[in-house]
Amino acid sequence: MIALAGWCAALHGCEHSARGEAPPRDSVLEGRLAIQHHGCGACHRIPGIPGAIGNTGPPLEGIARRVYLAGVIANTPQNMIAWIRAPQLIDPQTAMPSTGASEAEARAIAAYLETLR
Amino acid sequence: MKRWLAVFVVLVLVAIPVASFVRSGYYNVAATEQHTAPVYWLLEAGMNKSVKARAAGIVVPPLDDAATTTRGLLLYEQHCVQCHGAPGVAPAPFALGMMPVPANLALTAREWPATELYWVVRYGIKMSGMPAWEFRLADAELWAIVAFLQTLPALAPADYRAMVRDAGASKLTVATQPHVAGHDGDNAERGKHVAVRGGGNAKRGKTALQQYACVSCHEIPHIVGADKAVGPPLAGIASRPFIAGVVPNTRANMVRWLQSPQAIAARTAMPDLGVSTRDAHDIAAFLATLR
Numbered sequence: 070m071i072a073l074a075g076w077c078a079a080l081h082g083c084e085h086s087a088r089g090e091a092p093p094r095d096s097v098l099e100g101r102l103a104i105q106h107h108g109c110g111a112c113h114r115i116p117g118i119p120g121a122i123g124n125t126g127p128p129l130e131g132i133a134r135r136v137y138l139a140g141v142i143a144n145t146p147q148n149m150i151a152w153i154r155a156p157q158l159i160d161p162q163t164a165m166p167s168t169g170a171s172e173a174e175a176r177a178i179a180a181y182l183e184t185l186r
Numbered sequence: 187m188k189r190w191l192a193v194f195v196v197l198v199l200v201a202i203p204v205a206s207f208v209r210s211g212y213y214n215v216a217a218t219e220q221h222t223a224p225v226y227w228l229l230e231a232g233m234n235k236s237v238k239a240r241a242a243g244i245v246v247p248p249l250d251d252a253a254t255t256t257r258g259l260l261l262y263e264q265h266c267v268q269c270h271g272a273p274g275v276a277p278a279p280f281a282l283g284m285m286p287v288p289a290n291l292a293l294t295a296r297e298w299p300a301t302e303l304y305w306v307v308r309y310g311i312k313m314s315g316m317p318a319w320e321f322r323l324a325d326a327e328l329w330a331i332v333a334f335l336q337t338l339p340a341l342a343p344a345d346y347r348a349m350v351r352d353a354g355a356s357k358l359t360v361a362t363q364p365h366v367a368g369h370d371g372d373n374a375e376r377g378k379h380v381a382v383r384g385g386g387n388a389k390r391g392k393t394a395l396q397q398y399a400c401v402s403c404h405e406i407p408h409i410v411g412a413d414k415a416v417g418p419p420l421a422g423i424a425s426r427p428f429i430a431g432v433v434p435n436t437r438a439n440m441v442r443w444l445q446s447p448q449a450i451a452a453r454t455a456m457p458d459l460g461v462s463t464r465d466a467h468d469i470a471a472f473l474a475t476l477r
Contacts, residue, residue: 125428131405135418136290140453
């Protein structure tokens with residue numbers, strides 16, 4: 070089984086270790102709650118969030134691996150936090166609304182999204 | 187005696203079928219068609235393992251000074267952007283016809299360590315179209331390219347344009363200008379195609395999108411090797427209400443988006459790939475099947 074998983078990982082090139090450290094577990098849990106509180110799942114499909122099956126925006130499976138946010142800025146932790154808080158400041162054209170998330174909430178949401186590889 | 191029998195059995199069971207398979211010419215070597223999934227995975231896994239094994243032990247020099255990065259950018263603009271493109275910049279038309287299509291290096295640089303990037307730049311990759319630069323560039327230049335590659339994942343298209351401008355690199359190459367070679371040529375033709383081919387041919391579109399490097403940035407169902415996370419995954423794109431989060435996902439908008447993404451979303455990293463009107467309609471028809 071382990072060998073099989075290793076083979077699958079090898080096939081998908083996952084063996085090349087991604088950068089960045091795993092976020093602390095507390096903020097990941099807080100992030101999950103904040104995602105539910107702000108209704109992100111109404112527009113996005115988000116693994117691990119009950120009822121998050123929206124398809125208005127892009128699915129967030131594998132968002133941690135994605136190079137760009139909204140196709141316009143680099144997917145760095147700082148940019149993700151800024152994007153969650155005020156997407157239209159980054160891309161005035163985007164359909165994504167301001168979520169009203171606080172800095173701390175946005176940080177926690179970003180921490181959760183960072184686990185979606 | 188037993189040994190000879192074993193050799194004979196192996197010959198009959200393996201060598202002869204393999205030889206007749208090769209002689210039959212059954213396997214398609216056309217660059218318009220991706221390898222079959224098992225062959226693709228075998229080559230991909232083999233390449234990954236090979237690079238990893240050979241790059242182990244390479245010592246990385248200091249790469250984080252601005253002068254090295256700028257030197258790398260200039261070299262990138264001179265030697266690399268033609269095949270690999272850059273944030274918001276399409277590869278040259280010839281590169282779009284390559285199989286495998288040259289990788290989007292913002293993604294590669296996120297996932298591969300400096301040692302492996304260096305190894306690939308220096309030695310190239312057999313039968314992939316990636317040349318070895320060992321005999322073309324000095325070692326410091328190879329590392330300068332690696333230094334620049336490492337900045338790619340954090341660069342928005344606008345950042346890249348600014349870097350190129352500041353470095354004066356645009357004088358070296360025309361690759362940062364949007365090219366139009368692949369477009370239909372005259373705009374009168376474009377309108378005509380729209381009228382004639384309203385529906386688009388999804389089957390042809392599936393082949394066409396492999397000729398515009400879509401697979402180097404998107405995860406696309408039913409396409410072998412289309413597993414890249416530069417842009418959003420395209421599974422379910424047909425039922426998504428927006429394109430790029432900015433315009434309603436109608437067929438007309440999708441065609442427009444495929445042909446001139448930056449006219450719709452000025453800041454998008456998706457480049458103008460020179461998609462012809464017929465190809466855009468066919469690709470849109472294929473995307474419409476991804477519910």
